Amino acid sequence: MNPLRWWNESYKKDLFSSRVDTTKTLAQAIAASPSPPHSWVLVSGVACYKPSMTAEYTEDSEWTPFDLLSKLVKEWEASALLPENVTKTTKQVLVRPGAVLGRDGGAMKQMLLPFWLGLGGTLGSGRQPFPWIHVSDLAGIIAHALEPAADTPSPSPLVFNGVAPALNNNHEFTKELGRLMKRPTIFPVPGFVMNTLLGSERAVILTQGQKVIPKRTQEAGFEYKYPDLTSALKEIVGG
Template sequence: MACYKPSLTAQYTEDSEWTPFDLLSRLVKEWEWAGRLPETIAQNTRQVVIRPGVVLGRDGGAMKQMMTPFWLGLGGTLGSGRQPFPWIHVSDLAGIIAHALEPSPNTPSSAVPQVYNGVAPALNTNYEFTKELGRVLRRPTVFPVPGFVIDALMGSERAVVLTQGQKVEPKRTLESGFQYQYPDLNSALREIVGS
């Protein structure tokens, strides 16, 4: 989601215009450009770009790093906790990829890739995510991590990923008919934690 400028109020869809504004957004722009097919091939081949949020799954990624502090009762919000937290369950991300690659009469081949936001339809904040994970684990979430601590530990360019966020909607993903298995935090976290 690094292509969209952090904001507590703006909502972004796949059609939202964006220009690089920092290191991560420049990286996304270059990555998406590098993945484009040559025009001669693109005319006969469907191109798809998936922009994933924080991927939640049982076997790694963000959840693996969070589980120990939360199990110990040391979990808490990051920074203010008000920042949007665009997330997706790993099974739904795999489903979006498979769904996006299926031929569809409504989406002809084009030199311009079709973009899908790989996020759950629920628009949650870091606070809501933290509280729901604590509730599912039956653990307290009373130890917030101040923004300046995250900046000091990760450096300000990397910390922005955790302390700021974007409200990202999967508009095109939903319009394409994709059905989420885990559209809300409760169902996703219960599957991951196994409770």
């Protein structure tokens, strides 16, 4: 498929429908159930937070939609909300992950071959924040969130930023991956090339980023298996 066509109007409609409509159907099923679950967890994303080189976002940070992806997160999370009578027994949780790093899929699967070939490089300036999480830790946060609430569930969802506590940028990620794979990382990809290949709406995911802090995640007592980039990438590349 031509990447320039991935974000046409038809694809954008499918993007919203597959997430918003499906989640709304599940929320309605929970609301109608005679035995609703103890917990209801939605995994959305950090795209709700506006890219910035300086701002730091915790789960308490206020935000408003500013582009296509943040609008998607807003509608997606809203579609998961349960009626107040159901929230008396069902804990609502929102997990907002960054880039999910794992050996067998996602972004890493697409990156490994170019890096093995010595073609890995920073994206754009490389200075953009790169919020990430190892897939095992994301699964752990979800499992942690599924535990029954000690207190009476709140009408408002409990939000967890599903990111590692390390604050890395794209340059640091690129250099560490290249070091562990023993491959050079000397071919940066300029921002205008990313825009041409992917379209500006897709390229912004890679060329801009947010400093996201898992404040509530850590306060809830979650212990990361891979809190730093080196340990996460070592597990993935087998270094």
